[in-house]
Amino acid sequence: MKKEIYYIGNAHIDHTWWWRWIEGYDEVHATFNAALERMKEDKEFVFTSAVALHYQWIEEEDPEMFKEIQKKVKSGQWQIAGGWWVQCDNNIPNGESFARQGLYGQLFFKSRFGKMARTGYCVDSFGHNGQLPQILLQQEMRGWIACRPDVNELKLPAETCVWQGVDGSEVVYSRPPTWYCTTVHDTVLNKYELIKEHLKKYPRALLFYGIGDHGGGPTTADIKNIRKFIKNDKDIKHIWGNLDEFYDEEWEKVNQLPVHKGDLQYAFRGCYTTQYEIKRLNRLCENKLYAAESLSAMASICKNKSYAEEKISEAWKELLANQFHDVICGTCPKDATEDSLNRFGSVIHSADGIAHFAARKITSDFDTRAPKGYDRTIAVSFVNPIPRARKIPVEIHPVPMDILRERPKMADANGNEIECQNILSKHNPSNGSLNRILLVPEIPACGAKLYHAVNNDKPKSSFGKLSITKSILKNKRWEIRIDKKTGGIKSLYDIKNKIELVERGEQINKLLVLKDLRDTWGSNTDKFDDVIGEFKLKSIKILEEGPLRASFEIKREYNNCQTRERISLYRDFEWIDFSMEIIWAESFRMLKASFPFALKETQSLYEIPFASIERPTDGTEQPMQRWLEIKGRNKKNKVYRAGVTGKTIGAADVNGGEIRLTLLRSPLYGYMNGNGMDKEVDLPVNDQGLHNFEYRLFGGTRDLNLPEASDDLHIPNEIVFEGSHKGTTKKPSQYISCEPETVSVSSLKRAEDGKGFIVRLYETRGKKNEAIVKGPQGWKPIKTTLKPFEIQTFRWSKGKKAVKCNMLEQNI
Secondary structure: OOEEEEEEEEOOEOOOOOOOHHHHHHHHHHHHHHHHHHHHHOOOOOEEEOOHHHHHHHHHHOHHHHHHHHHHHHHOOEEEOOOOOOOEOEOOOOHHHHHHHHHHHHHHHHHHHOOOOOEEEOOOOOOEOOOHHHHHHOOOOOEEEOOOOOOOOOOOOOOEEEEEOOOOOEEEEEOOOOOOOEOOOOOHHHHHHHHHHHOOOOOEEEEEEOEOEEOOEOOHHHHHHHHHHHHHOOOEEEEEOOHHHHHHHHHOOHHHOOEEEOOEOOOOOHHHOOOHHHHHHHHHHHHHHHHHHHHHHHHHHHHOOOOOHHHHHHHHHHHHHHOEHHHHOOOOOHHHHHHHHHHHHHHHHHHHHHHHHHHHHHOOOEOOOOOOOOOOOEEEEEEOOOOOOEEOOEEEOOOOHHHOOOOOEEEEOOOOEEOEEEEOOOOOHHHOOOOEEEEOOEEOOOEEEEEEEEOOOOOOOOOOOEEEOOOEEEEOOEEEEEOOOOOOEEEEEEOOOOEEOEOOOOOEOEEEEEEOOOOOOOOOOOOOOOEEEEOEEEEEEEEEEOOOEEEEEEEEEEOOEEEEEEEEEEOOOOOEEEEEEEEEOOOOEEEEEEEEEOOEEEEEEEEEOOEEEEEOOEOOOEEOOOEEEEEEEOOOOOEEEEEEEEEOOOEEEEEOOEEEEEEEEOOEOOOOOOOOOOOOOOOOEOOOEEEEEEEEEEEEOOOOOHHHHHHHHHOOOEEEEEOOOOOOEOOOEEOOEEEOOOEEEEEEEEOOOOOOEEEEEEEOOOOOEEEEEEOOOOOOOEEEEEOOOOEEEEEEOOOOOOEEEOOOOOEO
C-alpha cells in the first residue's frame, strides 16, 4: 500500500504579534486574495484556513471577496478548520472561554458556509490543557493539529496518536513532522525530504506549506514544486489537502493508535507570567461576563426582562480575540499590547453595565423605604450571580456619607442591626475617616437580599476570638507570628489540627527576586530558580483591629521597588488573606511569593479549564488557573493540604513542600531568542510600575473547597444602591440553585437561537456526582449524573424538561 502525503496549503497569520491588529487585518486580506489567485492558476490547489475572526473581517470589509471564498468553500478548494474564534492560548483562558471559542467560531462557519470545522487547529499555541479533548468533541471536532510542544519538548508515543483527556475523552492528535509554514530557509523542497524520512515509520504525513506568521500563504513556486513531486515520485500517493480526510483515515484505525494521556506540555514556561496586566484583565473580563450573563438571565427568567444578547455576544468576541496566543501570553511589543489593553477595557465597560442594570431589575420589587426606627437610610441590595448560597465578606462605601455621619452601621430589611466593621476609606484615607463598611451578608443562590446602611448612634457589641498585637494575629483557627526583622511569617500554627506549618528557620510569604535573562517567552528553560535577593522590611503596623477582621500592614523594599502588603484574618472564616500593592522597577528579573510549608512526600494539584490535574513537585514552572493545592505529610506524619487561590497568578512552581507563586516577569517586550540574553539591555521591559495582587491561603486535613473559594474571590456579589421607594417585598429572593457545591455552573445564559436558556455544569473533584439544578416556580429541575470532570450542557425552558445538548447548543 502506498504511503500518503497530504499537502496542506495554509498561512498561519498572527493577526497581532510584532505588529498591531490593523496591520494583521491588512495581511489577512492580502493572504486571502493571494490564495484565491492560486486557485485560479491551479484547479487542484487546496487552501486551508482557520480563525473565524479573520473571515468576519473580510465579510465586513470586503463582501465581494467573501462571496468568492464562500464559492471556493462550496467547491472544496477552500477548507475551513479550527472551529474557534481565534487560535488562542490553551492554558490561560478559563473553561467557559474555550466553550465560547467553539460556540461563536462554529456558529459563524455554519451560518456562512453551511458547514462546521471538524478538526481543531492551533498550530502555534504553546501548550494544551488536558481537558481539550472533551471540549473538542462537544464542539463537533475529533481531531487536533498543533506543532508545539515540538519533538524536543515533548516525547509522544507516536507523532499521530490518541489524545486522552482528564475525563477519558479521546481525539486524534497529529504533530506534523515539519513546521506549519515555509520560509526562505525552510522551503517546500526541504520539507519534502524530511517527510519522506517520516514515511519510513508512518503510513501518512501532513506537509504544511505556505508563508506564515505575517501571512502570505502558498506561492506559485510552492505549487510548481509539489507538481514535480507528484510527477517524479510515483511510489507515494499525493493528496491536495485536506485535514479532515487525513483524520478520517486515522479514525478508521483509532483503536490501534497509541495513547497520550493528560496535558500536552510544555513549550514556553515564562509566557504565563509575562505582561501581568494582560493576564489580570483577561481573568477580570471572564468573571465580569459570567456575572453579566447570569444576572441578565436571572432578570429575564424571573422578572420577564429583556436579555442583553447582542451586547454580551460582542463583548465575548472582543475577549476571545484577545485570547489569541501571542496577545494573552504577553509576547507582543508595546504598541500592540496597548491595543489589547484598550480592547479589554471595552469588554469591562460593557459587562459592568449589563450586570448592574440587570441587578437593578432583579431588585426593583424591594421596598427600600427606611425601616421603623430610622429617619433616613441608604438601601443596599446584594445580588448573587452564582447558583450557590454565599456568605462572604463584602466592603461597601455608601454615598453620601454625610447623611449617616462618619461611622455607619448596617441593618437588615426590617431594621435589625447586623454586625459590621468600619474600615478606612479607599478614596481619602489620609483624613482618618472611617466611612467604609465591612460586612458579611448571606445571599441566596442566584438571589438578592436587601440591607440598609444606617447611622451609628447605638453600636452593637461584637464578640469572637479575633486578636492582634504588634506581631501576632490570631483567630480560632490560626495563629500567625510575623518576624519583626523581615516581615515574613515565621510561624503559622493550625490551632484546629495542632500543627506548625512553617519549618524551623524558614518563613512564608517571602518575596523573592530572581535573575531572569530569558526572552519574553522564557524559552529553553523549565525552571526559574536563580534567586538573587529578597524584599526587606521597612515597617509593620496594625491596620485593622476587628471585630470581623484584623490586619497587619507591612511595607517592604528591594532597590527601587516598594510594597504595601496586608495580611488579614477574619473572625468567622478559615482562610488567610494576602493583598499587595507593589511598585516594580526591576528589569530582567522575576518576582515570586514563597510559601515553604513543613510538608514532605508532596503531590500538587493545579486547576485547569473545567478540571484539575496533578503536576510535578520538582520546582518546574507550571501554568496555573485560579488555584493550586499541595498534599503531603506534616510533622505528625499525617496527611495535610495547603492551597492557594489567587487573582491573576498565571504560573507557579512547587518544590517539595514549597509553593512559589510567580507574580511578575520583566523581559523585553516581544523579544525572541531561544538562548536568552547574555546581559541586560537598555530597552523597554514589561511590567514596570504599580501592580496589585490578592491571594488567599487555606490549610487542613480535608477538602479545601478551592474551586468554590476561587469563585467567591473572583466573582463578587453585585451591589445596588437604591433611593427610597415603595415595593412589594422586603424578603430575600432565590431564583436558581445547583447542588452539590462540587458541581459548578460555568454558564447561565440565553440560548443563541433565543429558545430557552443554557445551563452548563462541570464536575470539579474528579469523582462521580449526582446534581440537581432548581429554578423558580414553573421550571422543572435539571437532574443529572456527571462522571469525573464531565462537562454537561442543558437547554432549559419554563414548563419543559431540560434537554441535554453539546457546547454548540445542539440537542444530543
